[in-house]
Amino acid sequence: MAIYKIFPEKSATIYSFYPTLNTGLDEILELSTYYSINGTDEVSRTLIQFPSAQVSGTIANLVSSSAFDVYLKLYLANASSIPLNYTIFSHPLSASWNMGTGRLSNVPITTDGVSWQYKDQLGSNVWFTSASVVTQSPATGSYRSGSNSITGSVGGGYWYTGSQYASSQSFTNSTSKDIELKVTNAVSASFKNIISDYGFILKHSSSIEFTTQSKFETKYFSGNTHTIYPPCLEIRWNDFAYNVGSLSVINSDAFVISLGNNKGEFQQDSVQRFRINSRDKFPARAFQTSSVYLNNKALPTSSYWSIKDLDSEEIVVDYDLTYTKISCDTSGSFFDVYMNGLQPERYYKLLFKTVLATGGTVISDNNYYFKVIR
Numbered sequence: 001m002a003i004y005k006i007f008p009e010k011s012a013t014i015y016s017f018y019p020t021l022n023t024g025l026d027e028i029l030e031l032s033t034y035y036s037i038n039g040t041d042e043v044s045r046t047l048i049q050f051p052s053a054q055v056s057g058t059i060a061n062l063v064s065s066s067a068f069d070v071y072l073k074l075y076l077a078n079a080s081s082i083p084l085n086y087t088i089f090s091h092p093l094s095a096s097w098n099m100g101t102g103r104l105s106n107v108p109i110t111t112d113g114v115s116w117q118y119k120d121q122l123g124s125n126v127w128f129t130s131a132s133v134v135t136q137s138p139a140t141g142s143y144r145s146g147s148n149s150i151t152g153s154v155g156g157g158y159w160y161t162g163s164q165y166a167s168s169q170s171f172t173n174s175t176s177k178d179i180e181l182k183v184t185n186a187v188s189a190s191f192k193n194i195i196s197d198y199g200f201i202l203k204h205s206s207s208i209e210f211t212t213q214s215k216f217e218t219k220y221f222s223g224n225t226h227t228i229y230p231p232c233l234e235i236r237w238n239d240f241a242y243n244v245g246s247l248s249v250i251n252s253d254a255f256v257i258s259l260g261n262n263k264g265e266f267q268q269d270s271v272q273r274f275r276i277n278s279r280d281k282f283p284a285r286a287f288q289t290s291s292v293y294l295n296n297k298a299l300p301t302s303s304y305w306s307i308k309d310l311d312s313e314e315i316v317v318d319y320d321l322t323y324t325k326i327s328c329d330t331s332g333s334f335f336d337v338y339m340n341g342l343q344p345e346r347y348y349k350l351l352f353k354t355v356l357a358t359g360g361t362v363i364s365d366n367n368y369y370f371k372v373i374r
Helices: 052-061 184-191
Strands: 003-006 010-015 028-035 041-049 068-074 076-080 086-092 118-121 124-126 139-141 158-160 167-171 179-182 200-204 216-221 232-237 255-259 265-267 271-280 303-309 315-317 327-329 332-338 346-355 361-373
Touching: 003 052, 003 332, 010 028, 028 200, 041 068, 052 184, 052 232, 068 184, 086 158, 086 179, 086 184, 167 179, 255 361, 303 332
Parallel strands: 265 361
Antiparallel strands: 003 232, 010 041, 028 041, 028 216, 041 200, 068 179, 068 232, 076 216, 086 167, 086 200, 118 124, 139 158, 255 271, 271 332, 303 315, 303 346, 327 332, 346 361
């Protein structure tokens, strides 16, 4: 499998209206623009970080080529009053931060971790001290002056400048509201020690933050969620290899496939190479000592695999023209799956798509499923 998922080690939402509030243990991450109870324009932003050693180790040890892509993915939990069009931005953070143990609903509020004003805890390690340090190269921040008695401090995060590190995703009325930001440049820069790895800040565009233009909320599942939708950093690379040897290649839509080595259960930290046996549905007669129904063939080069959650029927890994291509060696077709990218104690179904040389497309769903166990 050329798709490797890494889950966050910490995440939190910071609120401009509550400058010292920590939300490190919340199950929800919020990206919103809203009016406060005082009638002021306020925003919330999301911070998220993934294990640096795991990210760099994956790139160094598993990625088989110098070319790879990295995507930051978050799944929508709830949204309200969203406009027809909006854009979300991500930037790599340029300062370390402490997740803390707070929740938005805590009374009194918890202040032992990151907040709008502080990187660490109440009274310790502010993001920056004044507007004069907001734009010191190579980083920038978001100065927030005191427009009311509660929001009387600067803060809001501190991130690396440079368009090469920024990522954005635009949404329309008809698109999915899940976040999938391409953050390859930022991850590559931290892997090469050009910038430090402190995770990412996600925010709405500056044109709508702290303005009266648009007030809406988007909420996403955090790393503390009890659902099957935690955020992830998805590293993708092309591990496709194709050498059929003496095997013939399937050239018509009259074929059947089977999995010869699906054990049904796989450990969460395992890597499984699935072998696909494919043959003609109506093989031609041949003078041979074994059955013609045992003549294994190779799937065409334009063949792909996908994984669906058996219970929710959601696609966990979709067909991808680059990253889910089915490989082949002299023994037959195959593909690899890293099980750590799948939620444990759940069942998954394997699906296959084959694009024939004639232009036809065949989707194979033979109810091949497996379970990931702890």
